[in-house]
Amino acid sequence: MSDNKLVYIKRVGTNDGESRIMAMLNASPLDGDPRNHTVPILDTFQDDEDSSISYIVMPFLRLTHNPPFTNVGEIVDFADQFLEGLAFMHEHCVAHRDCSEKNLMMDATAMYPLGFHPVKHTFLPDCNTPARSSIIPRSVAGVRYYFVDFGISSFIPPDAPSKLVLGLDGRDQDVPELSDEDPYDPFKVDIFTIGNVFRRLFYDDFSNMEFLAPLIESMTREDPAQRPTAAEALRQWTAIRKRISIFSLLWRLKRRNEGRIASVVADAKDLPHVSRQWLNWLIGRR
Structure with a gap:
């Protein structure tokens, strides 16, 4: 690319279902809606030798847990963006059908002002210098989260004679209704899958995620x-979110398997940092 930014290029079938859905969600005016969390299309081109093959150029994204989340507020932002994006996608008649962890990604450009290597993610672009000392926390830098991989997604317009689908595909095989024989609602599959992401990535691992329980x-x-x-x-999430205090948002994530002494020590280390951030927040409100 002329701006030297990392990109990801995906091979697709020319004008296949994935291409059409992504193009629709990237077209004006939808591409300008801040609720739209579809991975952006930077460019498309057709194969020189086989017109049935095309390529979609997208930003180079990272998995959402790399680097790891550090405080409650970062997970709240994750939930904000993906629930907002899911509601937007469904509003425009698209069921993703595979929105599990590996198809939820982030643009971490702002976290890595010196860049990062596309394969050895923990290193700078030179592939020799560790990137950890230059990383800006996501709660400071701000990240944008995206849905990727629309390979089995469905566009079902309001006037469609049936809004049901068949198929066993999808990374999350916990979804109970997946079937090749009994039609099911793909939009409700998305709901289950995102709820399961919240459970597996956050609720099961961290003890201060209890506020997610009713939503999950x-x-x-x-x-x-x-x-x-x-x-x-x-x-439902918006109502839950309003009850989370700013102090709780700033607090570190506590693993469920933390020992009591280790937890007290870690809390003591985190308290000065959280207190400074809380005071800055109070001053900023005046």
Whole structure:
């Protein structure tokens, strides 16, 4: 690329379902909506020798947990962006159908002012210098999260005779209704999958994620009909979020397997940092 930025190039079928859905979500005016968390398309081109093959050029993104989350507020921002993006996608008749951890990614450019190596992610572009000393925390730098890989996604317009699909594909095989024989609602699959991401990435690992419990419970219900829509899940989350104090947002993540003494020591180390951030927040409100 002329600006020397890292990109990812994906081979797709020319004008296949994935290409059409991504193009629609990247077209004006949807591309300018801040709720849209579809991975941006930077360019497309057709294969010189085989017109049935095309390529989509996208920003080079990182997995959301690399580098690891450090405080509660970072996870709240993750939930904000992906629930907002899911509601937007469903509003525009697209069911992703595979929005598990590896298809949720982030643009971490702001966290790495000196860049990073595309293969050895923990190093600078020279592949020799560790990047850790130059990383800016995501809570300071700000990151943008994106849905990627629309390979099995479905566009189902409001006037479609059926809004049900078939298929066993998808990384998250915990979804109970997946079937090749019994049609199911793909939008409710997305709800379950995102709820399961919240459970596996955060709730199961960290003890100060209890506020996620009611949202996870509703999103991962066995019966798809009992799960909320994406818009309802976003409203439920917004109500939960309002009850999380600024002090809690700034606090470090506590692993469930932390020993009591280790936890007290870690809390003592974190308290001065959290207190400074809290005071800065109070001053900023005046």
